[in-house]
Amino acid sequence: MTRTGKSRTGLFAYAVFYLAFLYVPVLFLPLFSFNDSAFIAFPLTGFTTKWYSQMLADSAMLHALGNSLEVGALAALISTVLGLLAAKALTRYRVPGGAALLGFTSLPLFIPDIVLGISLLLLLSGLGLPLSLLTVIAGHCLICVPFAITVLMSRLDGFDKSLEEASLDLGETGWMTFWRVTFPLALPGIVSSLLLTFIVSFDEFLIAYFLAGSEATLPIYIWGQLRFPYKLPAVLALGALILIASAVLVVIAEWIRSHGLKDRKHTMVGA
Amino acid sequence: MTDEPFIHIDHVSKRFGGTAAVDDADLSVGRGEFFSLLGPSGCGKTTLLRMIAGFEFPTEGEIYIEGARITDTPPHLRPSNMVFQSYAIFPHLNVFDNIAYGLRKARLKRSELKRRVEEALAMIKLAGFGSRRGDELSGGQRQRVALARALVRRPKVLLLDEPLGALDKRLREAMQIELRQLQKSVGITFVFVTHDQEEALSMSDRIAVMSGGRILQVASPRELYEAPNCREVADFIGEINFFDGVVKGREGDAAVVDAGPIGTLRVATQAAAGTKLLLAVRPEKIALSAEGGIVAGTVAAAAYLGERSHYNIAVAGRREPVSVAAQNTEKSVTRGHAQGDKVYLNWAADAVVVLPCD
Numbered sequence: 001m002t003r004t005g006k007s008r009t010g011l012f013a014y015a016v017f018y019l020a021f022l023y024v025p026v027l028f029l030p031l032f033s034f035n036d037s038a039f040i041a042f043p044l045t046g047f048t049t050k051w052y053s054q055m056l057a058d059s060a061m062l063h064a065l066g067n068s069l070e071v072g073a074l075a076a077l078i079s080t081v082l083g084l085l086a087a088k089a090l091t092r093y094r095v096p097g098g099a100a101l102l103g104f105t106s107l108p109l110f111i112p113d114i115v116l117g118i119s120l121l122l123l124l125s126g127l128g129l130p131l132s133l134l135t136v137i138a139g140h141c142l143i144c145v146p147f148a149i150t151v152l153m154s155r156l157d158g159f160d161k162s163l164e165e166a167s168l169d170l171g172e173t174g175w176m177t178f179w180r181v182t183f184p185l186a187l188p189g190i191v192s193s194l195l196l197t198f199i200v201s202f203d204e205f206l207i208a209y210f211l212a213g214s215e216a217t218l219p220i221y222i223w224g225q226l227r228f229p230y231k232l233p234a235v236l237a238l239g240a241l242i243l244i245a246s247a248v249l250v251v252i253a254e255w256i257r258s259h260g261l262k263d264r265k266h267t268m269v270g271a
Numbered sequence: 272m273t274d275e276p277f278i279h280i281d282h283v284s285k286r287f288g289g290t291a292a293v294d295d296a297d298l299s300v301g302r303g304e305f306f307s308l309l310g311p312s313g314c315g316k317t318t319l320l321r322m323i324a325g326f327e328f329p330t331e332g333e334i335y336i337e338g339a340r341i342t343d344t345p346p347h348l349r350p351s352n353m354v355f356q357s358y359a360i361f362p363h364l365n366v367f368d369n370i371a372y373g374l375r376k377a378r379l380k381r382s383e384l385k386r387r388v389e390e391a392l393a394m395i396k397l398a399g400f401g402s403r404r405g406d407e408l409s410g411g412q413r414q415r416v417a418l419a420r421a422l423v424r425r426p427k428v429l430l431l432d433e434p435l436g437a438l439d440k441r442l443r444e445a446m447q448i449e450l451r452q453l454q455k456s457v458g459i460t461f462v463f464v465t466h467d468q469e470e471a472l473s474m475s476d477r478i479a480v481m482s483g484g485r486i487l488q489v490a491s492p493r494e495l496y497e498a499p500n501c502r503e504v505a506d507f508i509g510e511i512n513f514f515d516g517v518v519k520g521r522e523g524d525a526a527v528v529d530a531g532p533i534g535t536l537r538v539a540t541q542a543a544a545g546t547k548l549l550l551a552v553r554p555e556k557i558a559l560s561a562e563g564g565i566v567a568g569t570v571a572a573a574a575y576l577g578e579r580s581h582y583n584i585a586v587a588g589r590r591e592p593v594s595v596a597a598q599n600t601e602k603s604v605t606r607g608h609a610q611g612d613k614v615y616l617n618w619a620a621d622a623v624v625v626l627p628c629d
Contacts, residue, residue: 170373
């Protein structure tokens with residue numbers, strides 16, 4: 001065997017080990033969700049779907065799931081709209097201090113969530129605002145906007161600015177130019193941004209924990225369930241379903257992204 | 272209102288921060304004229320065009336089209352349309368929808384819209400291409416679609432920002448002729464930006480030569496070439512030889528000029544004795560002969576270029592050789608001057624351009 005052959009085998013083994021390390025623990029989720037035992041341990045004792053029916057019967061869990069979907073959807077929508085406006089301003093106009101502005105909007109990415117959570121809690125209680133899902137949405141927007149700006153800026157930078165000028169030149173106002181040119185061309189980026197920010201919000205725990213008040217998002221609910229071992233298999237069943245849903249979302253996002261790429265040469269980060 | 276200029280750029284300046292991209296531009300374009308803004312990159316020609324289009328607004332001065340002040344009118348309300356350097360064909364629309372884009376506000380009946388767009392497609396010889404996508408077109412086709420998309424709105428002025436720059440040489444030359452014919456047939460005023468002096472000379476009725484944000488000269492192609500008004504214009508348009516000179520005295524309408532190594536010349540100028548002048552002679556205005564002439568020299572380099580030959584003639588006392596172009600009007604495989612030959616330079620008295628010394 002040649003030297004390169006040897007090192008190639010070594011690299012291959014490393015890649016297999018790496019992927020196994022990443023994904024095998026995740027695969028335990030669906031595996032144990034079908035195991036007929038309340039204890040998460042080998043050996044497997046038999047096949048069952050009762051954890052799934054138990055999960056569906058758990059109204060508190062479904063309520064938390066509904067909360068998470070609601071928070072995720074609204075946070076995704078708001079942060080993508082804000083991100084689109086910011087990306088348009090930063091890529092199309094001479095904004096004084098634009099680079100500093102971009103730095104400031106990405107700052108929440110670098111502040112530990114626990115610090116962000118505590119400071120938001122202090123701010124809200126100082127203002128006397130009650131904690132609710134709305135405060136969670138506000139907190140999630142703070143961390144989602146930087147993702148939205150990054151995705152959308154690379155999309156807007158990816159197409160010729162004179163396309164928008166051509167539209168103005170051909171008699172359309174700025175607003176109609178946005179709808180007839182900017183929006184359709186930015187659409188793959190907008191969809192990417194919606195999916196990405198939704199996922200960021202959906203699995204966010206710390207900020208939601210501080211700001212949710214008496215409501216619970218799914219991560220908070222699951223965390224609460226860990227104290228009751230007999231409830232754990234139903235959490236696994238839910239986890240398995242979320243895993244499948246995320247995989248489908250990622251595939252859709254990738255498909256839209258590569259579809260967009262095929263039409264127009266440009267690169268997009270994130271998503 | 273026929274004596275009024277069609278487009279009037281009235282002492283327009285545009286400053287970005289401290290630097291002037293356009294510095295006190297003042298010019299008029301006539302109705303139906305093919306007018307070019309010519310200059311090297313960064314000379315301000317594109318900024319001036321973008322101010323006419325409404326994408327930039329002047330720091331000072333006013334712009335009028337047909338007597339109406341449009342200085343701060345937004346682009347969508349101006350009677351002009353533009354062909355962009357990148358063509359800016361909308362990638363999410365097909366050719367038909369690209370051309371129909373600017374007709375939405377006209378609220379035409381479906382059949383009328385179809386007729387107008389198909390007319391435009393026929394004009395650019397792309398009939399039947401309506402359903403093609405923008406990215407399925409070649410460079411030349413994209414350029415034509417951009418042209419049709421602008422002209423279908425029947426603008427008063429068509430603005431063209433280096434529209435031929437992205438095409439290869441043969442296609443560019445074909446499009447120059449086509450564009451010029453199109454302009455004649457539609458009768459719309461064209462303002463054309465280019466850095467290619469040959470392109471400007473071959474297409475334009477008049478040309479404004481720009482440099483460093485300033486307009487140096489506005490004239491017909493022939494006038495720019497034969498009678499440039501300053502060293503920069505003379506140098507930018509074609510090739511030219513410069514000779515420094517000082518007026519020694521006057522002989523009627525002519526001045527006797529001491530041109531150093533070139534000798535003493537008589538040139539038509541009103542300049543008084545003692546004035547320093549810059550004399551300029553185009554290479555093709557100079558004739559070479561074996562005996563007798565204005566000044567003697569030696570062939571330093573000779574290049575045979577087919578229809579003409581190009582010579583560099585070293586003249587004693589001059590650092591730069593004199594550039595001479597000779598048409599090969601006679602069929603011969605042996606004629607012409609070789610390197611090292613002694614030759615004399617000759618030119619007609621009126622071939623000399625007298626420029627102010629700067």
